[in-house]
Amino acid sequence: MLSKLLIAFFLMALCVTIHAMGLTGAFRWMHARRVRGTGQFWYAPWMLVRIAAWTLLLHLIEILVWALLYTWRGAMPDFTTSAYFSAVTYTTTGYGDLVLPAEWRLVGGVEALTGILMCGLSTGLFFPGSTDVFGINRRSSA
Numbered sequence: 001m002l003s004k005l006l007i008a009f010f011l012m013a014l015c016v017t018i019h020a021m022g023l024t025g026a027f028r029w030m031h032a033r034r035v036r037g038t039g040q041f042w043y044a045p046w047m048l049v050r051i052a053a054w055t056l057l058l059h060l061i062e063i064l065v066w067a068l069l070y071t072w073r074g075a076m077p078d079f080t081t082s083a084y085f086s087a088v089t090y091t092t093t094g095y096g097d098l099v100l101p102a103e104w105r106l107v108g109g110v111e112a113l114t115g116i117l118m119c120g121l122s123t124g125l126f127f128p129g130s131t132d133v134f135g136i137n138r139r140s141s142a
Helices: 002-037 043-072 079-090 102-133
Strands: none
Touching (some): 002 043, 002 102, 079 102
16 A cells, blocks of 8 residues: 555656646746737737646646556556546546545545645646736836
């Protein structure tokens, strides 16, 4: 059980790393384009759509990382099943139609906690990003 929890901790750390690197890159990209698009009506909505899509892609990558583990270690019968189970677990939807073998169940719980944390991180970083895009709290140059 301890070895599986260590694996789960490693995957949690990997997900945090993927998310942090991905969001850092997205916000650097956004800041580089902020000056060009300021004043255009569609700039803000389009920028937020792109940031949201990028964030969703990061979540999907993290879900697939967990799915690879379940497939590799034989906790689920195939990758498609593992990806479905991982998506349901990471998002804490938890349909209950698939369950991990008894020795892997704590790992599923760690995945759910990781998903909650990563969604919180996305939300926490999306808010300042959106205030930046909309120019809220921007100091006037006058």
